[in-house]
Amino acid sequence: MLRSLLFVPGNNPAMIQNADVFxxxxxxxxxxxxxxxxxxxxxxxxISEYLETYPVLPDVVIIRINSLDTPxxxxxxxxxxxxxxxxxxxxxxxxxxIKKLTLKLESIEKIKQIEKTIKIMPIIELASSLVDLxxxxxxxxxxxxxxxAEDYRADMGIKRSDTGxxxxxxxxxxxxVAKASMIEAxxxxxxxxxxxxxxxxxxxxxxxxxxxxxxxxxxxxxxxxNDSFSPPKDQIEWASKVMKAKRQADEKNLGVFSLDGKMxxxxxxxxxxxxxxxxxEYGIGGEADD
Amino acid sequence: MTNSLGRNVPEGKKPFVSSTDYxxxxxxxxGLKTQAEKPVFYESLETAFVDLSLHSGMTFSFHHHLRSGDxxxxxxxxxxxxxxxxxxxxxxxxxxxxxxxxxxxxSGRINNIYTSYLNGPVADAIQDGHLKGELIMQTxxxxxxxxxxxxxxxxxxxxxxxxxxxxxxxxxxIGKSACGTLGYAxxxxxYAKKVVLITDNIVDKLEKYQFDHRxxxxxxxxxxxxxxxGIVSGTTRITRDPIGLKIAHxxxxxxxxxxxxxxxxxxxxxxxxxxxxxxDAIDKLMVKHQIKGSFASGGTTGFHVNMLKQGLFSKLYxxxxxxxxxxxxxxxxxxxxxxSASEYANPHDPKAIVNKLDIVILGATxxxxxxxxNVTTDSFGKIIGGSGGxxxxxxxxxxxxxxAQLMRARIPIVKEKVHTVTTPxxxxxxxxTERGIAVNPLRKDIITKLEAAKFKFVTIQSLLExxxxxxxxxxxxxxxxxxxxxxxxxxxxxIDSLYGSR
Numbered sequence: 001m002l003r004s005l006l007f008v009p010g011n012n013p014a015m016i017q018n019a020d021v022f023x024x025x026x027x028x029x030x031x032x033x034x035x036x037x038x039x040x041x042x043x044x045x046x047i048s049e050y051l052e053t054y055p056v057l058p059d060v061v062i063i064r065i066n067s068l069d070t071p072x073x074x075x076x077x078x079x080x081x082x083x084x085x086x087x088x089x090x091x092x093x094x095x096x097x098i099k100k101l102t103l104k105l106e107s108i109e110k111i112k113q114i115e116k117t118i119k120i121m122p123i124i125e126l127a128s129s130l131v132d133l134x135x136x137x138x139x140x141x142x143x144x145x146x147x148x149a150e151d152y153r154a155d156m157g158i159k160r161s162d163t164g165x166x167x168x169x170x171x172x173x174x175x176x177v178a179k180a181s182m183i184e185a186x187x188x189x190x191x192x193x194x195x196x197x198x199x200x201x202x203x204x205x206x207x208x209x210x211x212x213x214x215x216x217x218x219x220x221x222x223x224x225x226n227d228s229f230s231p232p233k234d235q236i237e238w239a240s241k242v243m244k245a246k247r248q249a250d251e252k253n254l255g256v257f258s259l260d261g262k263m264x265x266x267x268x269x270x271x272x273x274x275x276x277x278x279x280x281e282y283g284i285g286g287e288a289d290d
Numbered sequence: 291m292t293n294s295l296g297r298n299v300p301e302g303k304k305p306f307v308s309s310t311d312y313x314x315x316x317x318x319x320x321g322l323k324t325q326a327e328k329p330v331f332y333e334s335l336e337t338a339f340v341d342l343s344l345h346s347g348m349t350f351s352f353h354h355h356l357r358s359g360d361x362x363x364x365x366x367x368x369x370x371x372x373x374x375x376x377x378x379x380x381x382x383x384x385x386x387x388x389x390x391x392x393x394x395x396x397s398g399r400i401n402n403i404y405t406s407y408l409n410g411p412v413a414d415a416i417q418d419g420h421l422k423g424e425l426i427m428q429t430x431x432x433x434x435x436x437x438x439x440x441x442x443x444x445x446x447x448x449x450x451x452x453x454x455x456x457x458x459x460x461x462x463x464i465g466k467s468a469c470g471t472l473g474y475a476x477x478x479x480x481y482a483k484k485v486v487l488i489t490d491n492i493v494d495k496l497e498k499y500q501f502d503h504r505x506x507x508x509x510x511x512x513x514x515x516x517x518x519x520g521i522v523s524g525t526t527r528i529t530r531d532p533i534g535l536k537i538a539h540x541x542x543x544x545x546x547x548x549x550x551x552x553x554x555x556x557x558x559x560x561x562x563x564x565x566x567x568x569x570d571a572i573d574k575l576m577v578k579h580q581i582k583g584s585f586a587s588g589g590t591t592g593f594h595v596n597m598l599k600q601g602l603f604s605k606l607y608x609x610x611x612x613x614x615x616x617x618x619x620x621x622x623x624x625x626x627x628x629x630s631a632s633e634y635a636n637p638h639d640p641k642a643i644v645n646k647l648d649i650v651i652l653g654a655t656x657x658x659x660x661x662x663x664n665v666t667t668d669s670f671g672k673i674i675g676g677s678g679g680x681x682x683x684x685x686x687x688x689x690x691x692x693x694a695q696l697m698r699a700r701i702p703i704v705k706e707k708v709h710t711v712t713t714p715x716x717x718x719x720x721x722x723t724e725r726g727i728a729v730n731p732l733r734k735d736i737i738t739k740l741e742a743a744k745f746k747f748v749t750i751q752s753l754l755e756x757x758x759x760x761x762x763x764x765x766x767x768x769x770x771x772x773x774x775x776x777x778x779x780x781x782x783x784x785i786d787s788l789y790g791s792r
Binding site for chain 1: 532533535536539724725756759760
């Protein structure tokens, strides 16, 4: 699971060489918007060399390629796809674009003898993509989607608000469809990089609706995002207590039991198990409270 | 001869034994001068120079509070040449790149240099082999100790002073060249055989002053003692470099895990961008936990002043102001206290502030597997700085933390062996880099606390391996052959030798 996904411009060597140190769950090496047309070749070469030769890489590597309506996307893939790449992020994605990308990836994987299946993360940034989300999420390689709010607003012809109310529907829809399809729902980056308070609020807005992670456009956002999309400490402690009480109840062959005056039943146990599982995966606890 | 760290020590010098050895030696102090007469005022530096009856072989001292704006040392250098003085020993508390001393060094007019920090053309001239005598790199506290003990005997202290009153009392707090506290010059004031205050502002009477007229022999009025633009920077800023911010963030989290963000805490950080980011991260934790500390110390900036104003600390103990806000605060805030170098860091001063520090955050150009730190030379052996208060605070503080990027311009900062030892590893507890935190195995108490808090840390060996994996292993520098000077530990023993560049 990915809480934080840090964007790094593909033509910035200083940032690329330190991409793995900021604690993000994944790094998105960008070949699209942050790389000028004249720099595309340099960026491809740089990322390719980095992935082939650098001794310490991020745990999860994502490449954002240029969209399929540009002349760049195939050269992007030919240059950078390797066994070190985990995901391809696809801008302006619809079902047809995903199918076309899948064919190209299959071909490259075969040629380069890459044994794993590289996943696809479509960016949902058009109203049409949002409408077709169920079909997008069903595509075999699609294991997560990223919501692109800036382009979504532009497509809809609506303005950014302080409260983010205009994002309520797309976030809700993406979260629900992603959950039903068992894929990750990654929230749009927050662009005011110096405003930590507003970032926390934006993270809470997204996570409250069921988004599972968020993209970052500056390293300083990573820790806030990780904290916001991790189970809170009191929740982990509560879950540990529930599981401890369950073990004691099991020893006494009790099907239903109470904790702190509240009845504990199957859905609550499942929620506690889920919290501990996530906490353990993120290395922030998750051990049973013995 | 080698010292306990295996470093070369020239014959006749005292080798470094340990960072606690000074405790077995008594404080030595020469007598304070008693001044029967009032200071004599001069309108010309040249006339004062003649009346001082100077001769070759003397030792002149200076302070560096006017930093890169200082005009006094260069004016005296011209008079040394004009007066045909030779074999002079110079003892400025720091030497910055604006000093034009190369020719005086080459011609044998300046033969020995004692200082705590050195870079620029003077460093180059010395490393090129032009200094006929020796270069002694001291710590700030070590310099104060050497002066009061008579080990560094000063014939004349030429002390820039932003304002002097008609009695001869001096202050750095006001005047067109105001720079704040003058802490590094207090030992010179008290123990030099002759003291000359050089000022560009004379007032009738100072109510508050740091230089007492009883130690002053002469006051010289000049047009300008310094360029205000170089004396203090307008503002000092927190780094925006993501790596520096990460190091700062991790340092603060580690201190929280160690339980060090607590009421009464005391801390010293530098004035660099990353140091200020550490201070900022600690500031946020103190606010979050509603902690009030006892004091912050060292060279101070507007950032430290804001922490004082917020009530995060009760006092600022300041030996040097780095920016205008700090200088202003020193002038108006009674809780922003100026201290002398001796009160700050003299190993034999029983009340030295460094000994009361809980935490000090320091930098490094290199650190080795035994946690020895180099801030004197770069990885090519070139002199680029010096201890300043590094070794003093590392020794005095309960926890010494080095923050540094693991690689700088593709050169690992963690080495098997540092080129020059400035601060012994026995005084260094923790290294924080962007790729991990390493704890000195000697600090078992810290290791136990971090383990109990489930806080991740690594070995310094593993940081060396990561750095060398990324950068490759740098070629060893050839062993230096021509000694050009020594690095003294705070007790005056030689911790390492310095070598020429050819």
